[in-house]
Amino acid sequence: MKSIPVLAVAAVTMTLLLSGCVAPTQKTTPLKCSVGEPMTQTTLYFGLNRPAGPVITATEWQSYVDQQVTPRFKEGLSVFDAKGQWLGKEGKLARENSKALMLIHVPGAASEQNIEALRSQYIQQFAQDSVMRIDMPVCVAF
Template sequence: MKTPALLAALVAVALTGCAATHPAPQAPYPPKAAETVAPAAPVLACKTGNLMMQTTLYFGLSRHNAAPVSKAQWQWFVDKDVTPRFKDGLSVFDAKGQWLRSEGVVIKENSKALMLIRADNAQEQKKITEIRDIYKQRFKQDSVMQVDNPACVDF
């Protein structure tokens, strides 16, 4: 009776050396975008003023097969389309845009940067989307870049 149990134990020990071990699967490096976990956003507390959103929009002035957007056209857009939506004020800066096309050509473009200090809510974002869409349609632009940052604001 002892022999079959001893034989089974010997066979089990012998077979454990035959089992192939595979290294644990490694995550790809760098991780794919879908696998990247975004860190939690830090909570911003203002020492002075109120927490608001600072939005900067970048408007290219060059156009395909047309003259660049003129100073008068730009000012009309700001006066008639932007200011009525953002009555509390805004700032406009001259900017120089630059990027590299896929064929290796550097493209440079005069631009305008428009900065808004606003509440961070859907109603304000809707107004920003409207002015971006108006500009793209009116001046045949592919895009208007939007950059948002929280800001502590005091007047």
């Protein structure tokens, strides 16, 4: 049996992962749903470590959700515990407890402004470098 080089597997995996990515200015064909309605799923990843000082507590996180997220997305949201891992600038492996926030919303300027406000507020309030954002079209039925 012939082995597949690791780089080839990584290239194919990356191609599949990025195949759904579209530049914001590019027109896309609307998603056709056999069940449900086309919407957008946005998942934001929030690190819970501060560069200096204590980790962000469960109380601080819940306060952020109550004061910043809920007023902007009253229709609903989901929060998941996550574990982040990446290669730092010095080549050292970094790990961090995180929260994943999943929002299902109608695409548009209002949602976009609210999502970016959440990211900016968290970065500022908790001295973070970034909040990762992933968007994808989905079909939603209740």
